[in-house]
Amino acid sequence: MPTRTPEPTAVTARALAPDLARGFMLLFIALANSHYFLSGRPVLGGYPQDGSPFDSAVTWLIATFVDGRAFPMFGLLFGYGVAHMVRRRSDAGPRAVRRLLWRRSLALVVIGSLHGLLLYAGDILAAYGVLLFLGAWTVRWKDGWLLATAAFFFVLCALPGDDSLSISTDPPDAALLPPDAVTMVVERAHITPWIALLGPLGFMCPFMLGLWAGRRGILEQPERFGTLLRVAACAGVGAAVLGAQPVSLMLAGVVPVPDPSTLTLIGPLHDATGVLGGLGYAAAAALSAQRLGERRGKVVEAVAATGQRSMSCYLAQSVIWALVFTPFVLDLSSDLTVTTTALLALTTWTATVLLAHHLHGRGRRGPFEVLVRRVTYGRRRV
Secondary structure, eight states, X not given: OOOOOOOXXXXXXXXXXXXXXHHHHHHHHHHHHHGGGOOSSOEETTEESSOOHHHHHHXXXXXXXXXXXXXXXXXXXXXXXXXXXXXXXXXXXXXXXHHHHHHHHHHXXXXXXXXXXXXOTTOOHHHHHHHHHHHTTTTTSOHHHHHHHHHHHHHHHHSOOOOOOOEEOSOOOTTTSOSSHHHHHHHHHHHHHHHHHHHHHHHHHHHHHHHHHHHHTTTTOTTTSHHHHHHHHHXXXXXXXXXXXXXXXXXXXXXXXXXXXXXXXXHHHHHHHHHHHHHHHHHHHHHHHHHHTTOOOHHHHHHHHHHHTHHHHHHHHHHHHHHHHOTTTTOOTTTOOHHHHHHHHHHHHHHHHHHHHHHHHTTOOOHHHHHHHHHHHOOSOO
16 A cells, blocks of 8 residues: 655644744744853853843843743754654654654754854754654653653753853853854864754753653643643743742842852752743743634734744844854944843844744745755655
């Protein structure tokens, strides 16, 4: 009998909640990434410490609601999408599914590596590719194994670690702000593989939870899993806000910098509760999608279109960072503040939303989504 050719999900058949979450969280990604380029002043945890009171307020907001909260949500949605792919290929054997996932993994590693070398040293796409290469062996695990593995990596990220929040007057390193193109490639060639290989450790917990949730279609069925989603939204976001305060208040200059032993405790606390916050944000997006129902205005449609093209929009952000901050281009890293950089991030995200909505209106996917689908499914029209 003929074998069914694997195909990607049509845009019109996609659930609103995951795309809405991805689209909105890309704003948080922009806010989280851009302030690390600022230089020329004493820095604490990536934030200049000589700004105005308004800069301190913006620092508190980003450290509380954004830093370490958006990336876990993307890890959850990544695992959720993988579970959806596997569910649609339930008639295929394990080897066929692994080959499909490994092709997608290869595409992510190649695109992410080039992104890390040429645009942004903190690329996460290659880390997702490595995570998927390993995760392809876990997609048929029993629920207990998925949840136990998620719990193990959650505890691992909550353990006391090295002091990463020390005061430094040094500018961002040459990998982030290279003086010339040759130095850029050489420095990033050293750091990009390490991020790709170590990054999956931080994403493993939300990825496993995403596989578990994706098997049940939890984000797509808020009417069925309403209680679970409400508890996850309230408890997750609440824990993230409370767990962020020791670090957020310190970064905002409200409380003094504690001793090194305390720093090694509050940093992991911020990261661990950030994982819970990422889960809470995803749950809140599912509940919001349920309330919206079919009453989707242009704004919701545009944000969801951004989520459908999340890779292309994420890479577009890096183009802006490269143009604005790179020393041999515009070199504005010492001119912008935390506040003006946040405004730049908001403007950049808004531009990608408008572009994604334009592509949606013309029935076109994002260019990098098309590329990944061609590699994954081996079809010209995807």
